Amino acid sequence: MDKITQPTIVKITKIINEGLNYKTFVFNYPLEARAGQYLMLWLPGEDLKPFAVAWKTPDKFALAVLKRGDFTAKLFEAHVGDLLGFTGPHGTYYNLTGRKKILLIGGGSGAPSVTFLAQEAGQQNIKVDFVLAAAAKEEIIFESWLTAQGVKVYHRFQDKKYEHAWDLITDLINKNNYDGLFACGPELLLKKIVDLSLEKNIFCQVSLERYIKCGIGVCGKCCVDNSGLCLCQAGPVVNNHLANQISEFGKYHRDGSGQKIYFKQ
Amino acid sequence: MPANLETTITGLKLNNPTILASGVLGVTKASLKNVINNGAGAVTTKSISLEPRSGHKAPIIITYEAGMLNAVGYSNQGAVKAAEEFANSAEVGAPVIGSVIGQSVDDFIKVISKIKNCGFSAIEVPLSCPHTPGYGTLGGQHTPEMAKKITDAIKKISKLPLWIKVSPNENMIAVAKAAEAGGADAIVAGNSMGPGMIIDIKTAKPILGFGMGGVSGPALRPIAVRCVYDLYKAIKIPIIGCGGITYGRDLIEMMMAGATAVAVGTAVYYRGVSVFKKITEEAEQFLTENNYKDITQIIGLAHG
Numbered sequence: 324m325d326k327i328t329q330p331t332i333v334k335i336t337k338i339i340n341e342g343l344n345y346k347t348f349v350f351n352y353p354l355e356a357r358a359g360q361y362l363m364l365w366l367p368g369e370d371l372k373p374f375a376v377a378w379k380t381p382d383k384f385a386l387a388v389l390k391r392g393d394f395t396a397k398l399f400e401a402h403v404g405d406l407l408g409f410t411g412p413h414g415t416y417y418n419l420t421g422r423k424k425i426l427l428i429g430g431g432s433g434a435p436s437v438t439f440l441a442q443e444a445g446q447q448n449i450k451v452d453f454v455l456a457a458a459a460k461e462e463i464i465f466e467s468w469l470t471a472q473g474v475k476v477y478h479r480f481q482d483k484k485y486e487h488a489w490d491l492i493t494d495l496i497n498k499n500n501y502d503g504l505f506a507c508g509p510e511l512l513l514k515k516i517v518d519l520s521l522e523k524n525i526f527c528q529v530s531l532e533r534y535i536k537c538g539i540g541v542c543g544k545c546c547v548d549n550s551g552l553c554l555c556q557a558g559p560v561v562n563n564h565l566a567n568q569i570s571e572f573g574k575y576h577r578d579g580s581g582q583k584i585y586f587k588q
Numbered sequence: 589m590p591a592n593l594e595t596t597i598t599g600l601k602l603n604n605p606t607i608l609a610s611g612v613l614g615v616t617k618a619s620l621k622n623v624i625n626n627g628a629g630a631v632t633t634k635s636i637s638l639e640p641r642s643g644h645k646a647p648i649i650i651t652y653e654a655g656m657l658n659a660v661g662y663s664n665q666g667a668v669k670a671a672e673e674f675a676n677s678a679e680v681g682a683p684v685i686g687s688v689i690g691q692s693v694d695d696f697i698k699v700i701s702k703i704k705n706c707g708f709s710a711i712e713v714p715l716s717c718p719h720t721p722g723y724g725t726l727g728g729q730h731t732p733e734m735a736k737k738i739t740d741a742i743k744k745i746s747k748l749p750l751w752i753k754v755s756p757n758e759n760m761i762a763v764a765k766a767a768e769a770g771g772a773d774a775i776v777a778g779n780s781m782g783p784g785m786i787i788d789i790k791t792a793k794p795i796l797g798f799g800m801g802g803v804s805g806p807a808l809r810p811i812a813v814r815c816v817y818d819l820y821k822a823i824k825i826p827i828i829g830c831g832g833i834t835y836g837r838d839l840i841e842m843m844m845a846g847a848t849a850v851a852v853g854t855a856v857y858y859r860g861v862s863v864f865k866k867i868t869e870e871a872e873q874f875l876t877e878n879n880y881k882d883i884t885q886i887i888g889l890a891h892g
Binding site: 372 | 622646663664673786795
């Protein structure tokens, strides 16, 4: 049995403050990963949680982390030189095959999943527009980094006419002939994007967040209704048709005990 | 003519002898159905406790050269929500076994009374978890006295077949015999062994969130086979063999040791959820090639 899942230990080489409650942790390690995939990050002796890869170079990779709970609070206390572990990359990734002009949407803790995709698309000379969905201006991250990748960045704080990110997104989709939509962020926003993509028949992939605890398809915490598929392996990136078949999509997810938590409309 | 793989255990007719072991997948009814669609003859729910539990901190599962270590810590929705989740379990297409845990005899009774209308085909009670304080081995339940007491109490309030899951570590035969005397209908042999520990040497920390965890997979298989072999001689009620079954030959081996059916868990990691179909096909091929008409012919065959 040659399949061994134990953390690989890496040293934090750089920590970047991205803004309100957001930090990027950079590691010197030649990671083989595709945009959309995630690592299970181990704080030795503490816990292990999933994070999408935010960007990578041939010899470095980065995780961008939004402070949102006990684990991330502990992670925010880490220093350059500290040792962390990871397993993975795990899960599915975005597929850019055949795309020429795409819209990426990233919001909250989901933004880093699509920043990596912007980097991949840039390397393939695909034209990229990027909507940063955020509740407050202080939560806008990676704007200059994205611009440096040749990406055109939009957010609703640039133009007062948009009250919600969704208004900006629909406006962009209506005005441009995108041949691909890729998004990671709040699930109710993802649901709207998936519905619109199906209506307009645009290729679309979204990354869904479920309670991932083992990451290897065994513990069953991330199984979705009604298929029972484990999203730690069948996801996190799913296309719009598969998302639409997940009966709980846009309705509820489950906590660590398996109890349903309904999304607030 | 392909060999017949049907087996009957405690009155439950299974299309094939593979059962999803408790603790792997099985958190939701949809997940159980997915496992059945992938070839399992029956499925066991994630263990249900009286109150909701979020389980141990992660990592909860790691693997090494010879198998897997887990310390999940019985995360589950609790009996009230589980009763909703697993309602109408009979409709998933194969028997569903409800796994029930408790810290006291009273807990078991309360949980079973809350889930009694789910349509479970049997109740499994693990007295043998090696890594959750208050439960199983760490809760002092893996003794002949507790086995008799818990079995007695459950049999008084439930008509469902009762399967008692024992530990491969120690006391196994004495606990199984006490459960049999208390009215248990079958013995599941057995749980993971140990617990074991793996330390990351760069950070000098045990990797599992709970530090230690039950050992399963290929490392456990020969021990589980010997357990079933010993139990077959010691008790009269049927045995569900569990421990490291990954390929069809492992299923055949376990049944030759004396198992009437087998539970599969860790192999989901090695071969995916379709492992049930794969094991069954491999076993069928062996039986057919070796002129066995019926899989029940091989039960206990190693005893001569």
